[in-house]
Amino acid sequence: MTKSKEAKRLDTSTEEKIIQAASKVFTQKGYVGTRTRDIAEEAGINLALLNYYFRSKEKLFQLIMAEKLQLLFSVILPIVNNDDLTLEEKMEALVENYIVLLVDNPDLPLFVLGEIKANPEGFKDRLQVRKLLQHSSFIRQLRERRPDLEPVQFIVSLLGMTIFPFIAKQILFADDKIFKKQMEERKILIAKWAKMMLET
Amino acid sequence: MTKSKEAKRLDTSTEEKIIQAASKVFTQKGYVGTRTRDIAEEAGINLALLNYYFRSKEKLFQLIMAEKLQLLFSVILPIVNNDDLTLEEKMEALVENYIVLLVDNPDLPLFVLGEIKANPEGFKDRLQVRKLLQHSSFIRQLRERRPDLEPVQFIVSLLGMTIFPFIAKQILFADDKIFKKQMEERKILIAKWAKMMLET
DNA sequence: AAATATTTTAATCAAATGATTAAAAACAAT
DNA sequence: ATTGTTTTTAATCATTTGATTAAAATATTT
Numbered sequence: 484m485t486k487s488k489e490a491k492r493l494d495t496s497t498e499e500k501i502i503q504a505a506s507k508v509f510t511q512k513g514y515v516g517t518r519t520r521d522i523a524e525e526a527g528i529n530l531a532l533l534n535y536y537f538r539s540k541e542k543l544f545q546l547i548m549a550e551k552l553q554l555l556f557s558v559i560l561p562i563v564n565n566d567d568l569t570l571e572e573k574m575e576a577l578v579e580n581y582i583v584l585l586v587d588n589p590d591l592p593l594f595v596l597g598e599i600k601a602n603p604e605g606f607k608d609r610l611q612v613r614k615l616l617q618h619s620s621f622i623r624q625l626r627e628r629r630p631d632l633e634p635v636q637f638i639v640s641l642l643g644m645t646i647f648p649f650i651a652k653q654i655l656f657a658d659d660k661i662f663k664k665q666m667e668e669r670k671i672l673i674a675k676w677a678k679m680m681l682e683t
Numbered sequence: 684m685t686k687s688k689e690a691k692r693l694d695t696s697t698e699e700k701i702i703q704a705a706s707k708v709f710t711q712k713g714y715v716g717t718r719t720r721d722i723a724e725e726a727g728i729n730l731a732l733l734n735y736y737f738r739s740k741e742k743l744f745q746l747i748m749a750e751k752l753q754l755l756f757s758v759i760l761p762i763v764n765n766d767d768l769t770l771e772e773k774m775e776a777l778v779e780n781y782i783v784l785l786v787d788n789p790d791l792p793l794f795v796l797g798e799i800k801a802n803p804e805g806f807k808d809r810l811q812v813r814k815l816l817q818h819s820s821f822i823r824q825l826r827e828r829r830p831d832l833e834p835v836q837f838i839v840s841l842l843g844m845t846i847f848p849f850i851a852k853q854i855l856f857a858d859d860k861i862f863k864k865q866m867e868e869r870k871i872l873i874a875k876w877a878k879m880m881l882e883t
Numbered sequence: 884a885a886a887t888a889t890t891t892t893a894a895t896c897a898a899a900t901g902a903t904t905a906a907a908a909a910c911a912a913t
Numbered sequence: 914a915t916t917g918t919t920t921t922t923a924a925t926c927a928t929t930t931g932a933t934t935a936a937a938a939t940a941t942t943t
Contacts, residue, residue, distance in 0.1 A: 497920075515716045516801060519901060529922055534902060590800075597797050599853050600790075601716060612854050636865065636872055639855060640844045647843030650850065653799050654812050655839060665836065672836055679879045697890080719931060729892055734932060 498536055500526045502546070509547050510590040513597055517544075551595055552609065558584055563621035570624040570681075575674045578645050582670050585649045586663055592646050628681055637680065644673045698736055700726045702746070709747050710790040713797055717744075751795055752809060758784055763821035770824040770881075775874045778845050782870050785849045786863055792846050828881055837880065844873045 504526035508517050519540050523530040537543040558580045562573055585591060599606050616622055616638070625634040648655070648666065656662040704726035708717050719740050723730040737743040758780045762773055785791060799806050816822055816838065825834040848855070848866065856862040 512801065513713075513715070513797075515713070518899085520899095530901085531903080531923085532921060535920080538902095540901065593793075593797060593800055596850055596854075597713075597793060600793055601712065603853055606853075610854060613857065633865065633868070635855060636869060639848045639851070640873070640876065642851065643843035643845075643847030644840045645843075647847045647850075648839045650796055650847075651839070651842065653803055653806075654796075654810060655835060657813065665833065668833070669836060673840070676840065676876075676880045679882075680876045682879075718929085720929095730931085731893085731933080732891060735890080738932095740931065 497526075497528060497532065501528065501533055501536055501543070505543050505547050506550070509544060510551070510588075510594040513594065514544055514601065519543075548595075548598065551591060554584065554588070555591065555595065560615075563616065563619040566620050570621070570628055571674075571678060573621050573624070574641065574677050577641065578673045578677070579670050581645050582666050585646070586666055589649050589652060591649075593650050596650075629683070637677075640680065641673070641677055644676065645669075697726075697728060697732065700728065701733055701736055701743070705743050705747050706750070709744060710751070710788075710794040713794065714744055714801065719743075748795075748798065751791060754784065754788070755791065755795065760815075763816065763819040766820050770821070770828055771874075771878060773821050773824070774841065774877050777841065778873045778877070779870050781845050782866050785846065786866055789849050789852060791849075793850050796850075829883070837877075840880065841873070841877055844876065845869075 501522065505522045508522050508525055512521070517540075519533055520530055522543070523533045526533070533543070537546070559577070562568065562576045562580070565573070568576065599610070616634075622634050625632070625637060629637075648662075648669070652662060656665070701722065704722045708722050708725055712721070717740075719733055720730050722743070723733050726733070733743070737746070759777070762768065762776045762780070765773070768776065799810070816834075822834050825832070825837060829837075848862075848869070852862060856865070
């Protein structure tokens with residue numbers, strides 16, 4: 484019946500298994516470092532089946548990348564244009580939400596930034612982060628608070644303090660346990676530091 | 684004579700041309716993204732000649748990577764253990780020297796961090812940054828100044844503010860001209876912010 | 884100049900890898 | 914049960930790519 488079919492789909496449909504596997508392997512090894520065979524193996528299926536479902540490595544990659552960009556944007560967008568939040572509240576929310584997201588997806592930043600560098604053309608249209616921020620209430624509030632400060636300088640610092648630990652994790656932190664604990668503490672630290680940076 | 688041989692070597696010896704080309708292509712595309720044919724073409728030589736000089740892609744890569752790590756360490760080492768510098772002077776020197784280095788080598792951070800992630804084993808021994816910092820006078824000074832603050836939290840912020848813009852360059856900055864100008868201004872900004880962060 | 888060593892090239896190999904095909908197996912509809 | 918559709922597999926292809934080889938060209942030494 485449709486029941487069992489639905490149940491199977493919701494459970495672990497082959498398509499979903501492939502997407503999960505692709506997500507894992509692509510974010511870990513990047514596009515060129517990933518072999519479609521690796522994805523197939525990770526998904527517990529045959530290589531041909533992967534091409535049957537997604538036509539090509541490229542198509543599957545595009546799907547995963549779109550998913551990851553969506554994930555990253557979904558943190559920024561609802562915050563930077565929320566007029567109900569003060570500048571301080573926006574900063575706190577950004578840091579808090581990003582750290583929560585990245586603790587669960589530590590490979591995300593290096594993956595996305597690496598792929599953008601490897602193929603800038605492919606992201607030209609999809610990434611108008613600059614334009615997006617340009618007209619945000621976040622930027623407006625920053626300009627009002629500190630007219631002498633180039634907003635992008637502050638934003639780069641805020642994002643750098645938040646995202647960089649996940650990029651340099653391998654080098655600077657001993658084990659995962661300690662890392663997670665310190666990232667928790669970091670939420671408050673960054674918020675405090677960011678506020679200090681805005682004082683004249 | 685030896686003269687002409689020397690002259691030729693110093694000029695643009697084949698070996699040097701290959702190293703230059705490998706440096707460029709590897710840092711731009713990473714290990715897996717680089718084809719030995721790309722390096723050969725960039726160097727204006729034959730593919731076989733590359734293997735004649737360096738035996739394998741792997742060997743050539745190791746050479747380049749060692750060069751790049753040396754470049755990065757050469758900025759940190761002389762500063763963090765220089766007892767003649769105050770904490771503030773160390774911070775200023777680190778930021779200043781790193782930005783100078785990275786403006787000329789913008790691909791460096793993403794390249795090195797990407798390769799470490801792709802092959803953590805291969806760096807296990809070469810990267811004892813943690814141990815290196817652990818016993819530095821920089822850390823000691825940080826602990827004295829702010830005993831309540833985990834030093835690594837401050838260092839990650841300092842490095843993040845300094846290095847992250849070069850990693851996210853593609854996304855956050857319009858053109859190269861503006862980017863360089865703002866990185867210049869950033870030297871003073873980060874130093875100022877870092878000092879504020881250390882105030883209680 | 885002859886002999887020797889070094890540098891460079893064209894051609895080719897073998898392994899890896901993305902993709903396809905044709906057939907089998909599982910499932911659903913009649 | 915029979916038929917038709919969807920899912921899965923094994924086998925194979927074609928291309929890419931790191932590496933090798935043998936020979937030619939160039940430079941160095943005697």
